[in-house]
Structure formats: structure tokens, C-alpha cells
Amino acid sequence: MRALVSARLGADFTKLWAASAVSNIGDGVTMVAGPLLVASITTDPALVAGAVFVQQLPWLLFSLISGAYVDRLDRRQLIVIVNVLRAGALTALATAVATDTVTVAVIYAVFFLLGTGETLADTASGAFLPAIVAPDRLASANARLSATFTVANQFAAKPLGAWLFVIAAAAPFGVNALTFAVAAVLVAKIRPVPAPPSRPRTGLRTDIVEGVRWLWRHHLLRTLAVSMGLGNVAFCAAFAVFILYTRQRLGLSDVGYGFLLTTFAIGGLLGTAVAARLQATFGATALLRAGLLIEVVTHVTLAATTTPLIAATVLIIFGIHTMVWGVIVVTLRQRVVPPHLLGRVGSVYSLLDLGGAALGSLLGGLLARVWSVTTPFWIAAIVMALIAVAAWRPLRQASAA
Template sequence: MRALVSARMGADFTRLWTASAVSNIGDGVTMVAGPLLVASITTDPALVAGAVFVQQLPWLLFSLISGAYVDRLDRRRLIVVVNLFRAVALAALTAAVATDTVTVAVIYTVFFLLGTGETLADTAFGAFLPAIVAPDRLTGANTRLSATFTIANQFAAKPLGAWLFVIAAAAPFGVNALTFAVAAALVAKIRQVPAPVSGPHRTRLRADIAEGVRWLWGHRLLRTLAVSMGLANVAFCAAFAVFVLYTRERLGLSDVGYGFLLITFAVGGLIGTTVAASLQKAFGTTAVLRAGLIIEVVTHATLATTTTPLLAAAILIIFGIHSMVWGVIVVTMRQRVVPPGLLGRVASVYSLLDLGGAALGSLLGGLLAQIWGLTTPFWIAAAAMAVITAVAWRPLREATTA
């Protein structure tokens, strides 16, 4: 398999793909072990939840700035340096846990640094891919990367992270440090590629950021996709902010049942990576994107009305398929139509809308459920997505020619 991919997309893509797989395992391990570590120090729910928030916060604070630097700097070297930086931060956390000197403040600091590094490395990764993969291979490359993320991060890493934490609390973080170091070494072996065309002679950071925002806003299709998914994330996260309570009180599931229901997203995502290219070829980009918006409406409406766990699981699998297919198509489209020197900044605007929408939705969901009940966020999400679908329907016609 490795040789086949190398022949089709080149050895450089194989190195990048392998680096992604290795670091995704490490990320998933820390994603599980982090909350467990905080919970072993404090029982305060706010402090436990804060560990997740501090790692997301840099996306809200720095995503646009990171995008500008991704377009200024050598992207390959930036990925290498950031991965080494994250390896050092995790090694420090490993030492603190191993010596029993770790505190919540130390964990928060390391997780904030990891999140900051993520804004740079993830943005650079997406902008770097078109430099080593031919345009007609981008869909296949993004599909493989998405499948790797699902398998490594969602399936393999989570039980591994919990198992390592039980063996030794420091072990998961040490493993993650090692995965970042290995990923850095793999990316460092990729051949040197030309710097972004407009990168070397910039003046002010604010002007660079504004240029990226203006370019995105001036492209009708990408603007529609970005705003649609930003608003969709508000709706989605408002509904799923209370998902754990919804599964208990509405579906009657235990905590184990809740865990299995969460896996349906990953199952759908894995299926989505195998059918994305085929669906796009068979039905066309416009039809697939429009169908995705309809699936969002149906998903929220179904969850608002059902009390049957199997039906909920089925619709979540379908939603997972849609999410992965939509992601592969949109990322590939962006990599093809955005000028190389603007890829980092345009991607950073997407990230800001995605995570900004997610954060706002999570805050709204809890308030709505508290006031009007657990199904209210799902009903509101269904109505909101119906409006978004109607508004985006016509502009999505342009997706076929993008």
C-alpha cells in the first residue's frame, strides 16, 4: 500500500501522510489522557472542562495571525519547528507528571502552547499539501489524510490513551512527545519547495490578514461555504452541547451507551472517506454539497423527535458521512482555487469561523436547554439549517465549475 501511494502521489506525500498518522495518534492519546489527568488533581467540573477550552482558545486568538505567518514563512520548516516545539512542551509535562509536581496551571499552560502550535502547524499543513501533490491528485490526498485522522485519532488513539494513563499517568504525554518528534523528522525529509509567490516582501501583518479576508469575501462560492459552515457550527454545537444529557434522559442510555453513540460519528466519517470521490464523480459537486445541507436539517429534526437509540445512531452515521465528504470536497476546492501565497490566510479565516461558531453554539446550547428543555436546541438547529440551506442553495451552483 505504501509503495502504491508513493507511485501515485510521490514519496513526499507518503512522508507527509505518515507524519500525519503518527501525530494524530499522539493527539488522540492526549485528548483522552488530558481530562483524566486534570480529573486526578481536581474534581471541579469547570477546571476539568477548562483543559479542553484552553487548547481551543488559541484558534480564536491567533488563527488569523497564524495564517499570515504561514503565508510568509517556509511552510515545511514551520511544520518541523512547531512539531519540535510541541514535543518539548509535552516532554516537560511528562516530567512534571512523572515527578508528581504537575498542577492544573502547568497543564493549562502546556495545553495552551499545544493549541497555539496547532494553529500554525495545521494551517501550514493544509497550505503545504498542494506544493507536493498535483492538482488532479488533491482529492485523493485529502481523502487519505481524512481517513488516517479518523482511524488514528478517533478509533485507535482514544482507547490507547486511556490504557496508557492507567499504566502510568505520564506515559500518554511521553508517547505524544515522541510522535511529534517523529513527525518532525519525517517532514524534514520532504524536498524543499518554492516559497509562496507573494510571501517574501510583506509589510504589515494587519495588511496581510486583511488581504486574505478580502480575497475570501470576494469569492462568492468560498464565502458561501465559509459562512454556511460557520453558522452550521453554531447550530450543531448548540444542539450537541447537551448531548450527554440528551442520551441519558431522552434516549435512556447509560454512560457506556453514550460512548458507543459517539463512535457513530467516527464510523460515518470512515465511510465518508471511502465514498467522497465516488459521490462527487457520480452526482457532481453542487448536488453533493446541497445534499449535505439537507442532511444537517434532517439530522437535527430526527434527534429532536426520536426516542429510539438505533434511529439516533443511524442518523449520526449518515451525518458523519456527510461531514467527511463535505470536508474533503471543500478543502480540495480551496487548495485548487486560492492562490498559493494566500492559502494560509484563507484557511485561517475558515478556522476562525468554524471554531468561533462552535464556541458560540456551545454557550447557547446549554442556556437554551436549561430554559426550554433538551430538545429545544435540536429544533432551533433544524430551523436554522433550513434557512442556511435556502440561502446557500443558489450560490452552490458555482461549485460544479470550481
């Protein structure tokens, strides 16, 4: 597979692809181990959900600023530096866990730093890809990266993270630190790309406003960003307490929780395999609309069921939807946004998308504390139904974009 990717998309993409694969394994391990670590210290739903919230909070605080700097700085070097710093933060967390000095506050602090790094590295990666991949190969490159994310982050890493945590609580975080270090080396080996044409230096605020204004004036991208921003409030309100949901509602063990999360990966892998064929057959508009309906059905089913097999089945379908939706939206954005604005427009999109996730994570813990672990799922279903109604007509532009 490595040779095939290299031949079709170039050696530089292969390095970026390999770095993504390695770091996604580490990210997935921490995604599972993080809630398990907090849940080993406290059973308070709000505190468990807070660990997710603090990692997403930087998207609310720094997303627009990060986008502006991504368009000002060397994107390749920025990714390298951020990966090195994230490796250091995770090493500190692993040490605290191993020496039994870890607290909820320490976990929150490290996760906040990881989230801050994500606002820079993820935005820079999305903006960097069009510089090393030809425009007509962007959809293929995004599909391969999505497939790698699915296999590494969601399929391989989730049970691995749960298993490592059971063996030694510090191990998952040490593994993630190592993966970030390896990813930094791989990205550093990518050839420097020519800098974009120089522009008159403007203030940070002016740069940010330019990105916000461009996205807001593009009707389709605005609809997609707002829809998923609100949708992520609903989704993350439900899934912020997923570890408690699997224990209390489905009766699963910690390892069972990790395996249930891999159903996302199974669906995601299927989604990346069929995304191009589905889009050619049905068009982007039909797929995006169908995705909104799938989100409604997913939340209703998870709220109502107590059977792990039913939950796993609906999560596979949901995983197909997320990958198909993601490939369509990311490729569309990379094609229509001017190169010098990719970082800022991408950061505005991420602010709405992941900022919504941060708010949802905080809200989900509070809802579960007041009512039950299924309450956020019922509310999410209602919210997604309203979003589907509002976005239905604007999405008709997607197939023509």
C-alpha cells in the same frame, strides 16, 4: 497501502501522510482523554466544555496572524517546530497528571498552547500540500489524508484514549507527546520545496487584509466559510458536553463513550471511500446541500433519542457527510486560491470555521448548565435549518467551480 501512496503521489507525500497518521492517533487519544480528565476533577458542564473552548480559542485570537506568517515562512520548517513544541507541552501535562498536581487551570493552559500550535501547523499543512502534490492529484491526496484522519484519529484513537485513561490517567498525554515528536521527524525528512516568487515586503496588517478581501470577494468560498462558521457554533454547542450527554442521556460508561465516538470514524471512512464517486454522480452542489440537511436531522435525532444504537447510527451518517463535505471544500480551495495566498485565505476560512467551534463550545456548556444536556442539540437543529435555507441557492456554483 504505503507503497501505493508513494507510487501515485510521491515520496514526500508519503512522509506527510505518515506524519499525519501518527499525529492523528495522538490527537484522537487526547480528544477523548481531555474531557475525561476534566470530568474527573469537576462535574460542572461549563468547566468541562471550557476544556474544549480553550483549545479552540486560539483560532479566534491568532488565526489571521498565523495565516500571514504561514505565507511568509518556510511551511515545512514551521510544521516541524510547532510539532516539537506541542510534544513538550503534552509532556508537561502528562507529568502533572502522573504526579497528581494537575488542575483545571493547568489543563486549560496546555490545551490553549496546543490550540495555538494548531493555528500554525494546520494552516501550514493545507498550504504546503499543493507544493508537493500535482494539481490533478489534490483531490486524491486530500481523500487519503481524510481517510487517515478518520482511521487514526476517530476510529483507532478514541477507544484507545478511553482505555489508556482508565489504565493510567497520564498515559494518553504521554502517547500524544510521542506522536508529535515522531511527526516532526517525518516532516523534517521531506525535501525542501522552492520558495514562491518573492513579493514586496508588506506589513502584517496588509497581508491579513489581502487574505480577508480575497475570500470575501469569492462568493462560493464566502458562503461555505460563513455557513460552516455558524454551523460550528451550533454543532460544538451541542458536542462540547457530549461526555455528559452520553452518561446522563444514553447511560454509557467512559469506555462506551469512546466507542460511540468511533461511529464518526466508521462514517468518515465510508465517506472518504465514496466521496469521489458521489461527486461524479451527483455533483458538488447536491452533496453540499444534502450535507446541510443531514446536520439538521442529526441534531434532532440526538436530542430526542435515549437509545445508544440510534445515536450511533445517526453519527455514522453524519460522519459520511463530514468527510464528503471536507474533501469537496478543501480541494476546491486549494485549486482556486493563488499559491501565495493559501495560508492567509485558509486562515480566514479557519477563523470562521474553528472560531465558530470555539464560541459554540463555550455556549454549549452554559446552555447545558441552565437547562439540560439536550438543549444545545435542539437549538443546533434550528440554527442548521436556517443556514440550509440561506445557503441553498449560493451553493449551486459549487459544481461549476
